[in-house]
């Protein structure tokens with residue numbers, strides 16, 4: 610780990626690498642959970658693609674220190690593979706490491722999306738089915754007021770607004786469900802999956818307004834035609850919409 614790296618760059622690189630070693634044959638988890646009174650153990654390191662010091666592997670004298678410590682020049686590796694790539698710079702060239710980094714980030718993006726889908730909805734469906742069976746819609750539920758300004762800023766129609774109102778009825782449930790999950794990263798993983806899909810739909814497919822909302826709705830419900838799965842997906846999507854985690858604030 611290096612002190613020259615800004616906190617922002619650390620966050621970006623950690624988020625993009627999913628805290629796993631980027632070497633494809635490895636992909637070892639780099640954070641070992643805390644046990645009892647002992648803290649977490651971090652067994653990963655932020656390695657420089659173009660070396661940090663003149664004596665380091667792949668050093669480029671034409672770079673500034675800020676460029677060397679930018680997330681674009683960093684790759685997360687386990688301790689063993691950090692040593693290996695620095696001992697073997699003829700095999701692990703700049704080009705090779707950039708390609709490993711690119712492939713790894715793609716792998717993490719895709720597996721995060723799958724993880725969201727696989728872990729989230731199995732559990733959310735349980736909650737949603739419970740909710741439906743208990744018919745918990747009390748009179749309070751009909752008083753939900755959609756965030757009008759946010760709906761306008763995201764160019765959403767009254768049809769989508771009605772969907773949002775439906776989802777809002779269950780938002781409290783999603784929220785308390787997420788609070789109860791012992792895995793503190795669970796909510797964060799859901800958020801990352803949705804933000805990734807939001808950015809993809811917006812920037813690569815150029816969807817806006819209702820189409821963008823519908824696209825995320827498909828993602829949230831895994832294109833399912835089962836009502837409960839769609840309802841669970843809608844609840845999570847509206848939860849994130851309300852919290853301003855996804856969509857324009």
Ligand SMILES: [Zn+2]
Nearest residue numbers: 630635687690
């Ligand atoms: Zn490794």
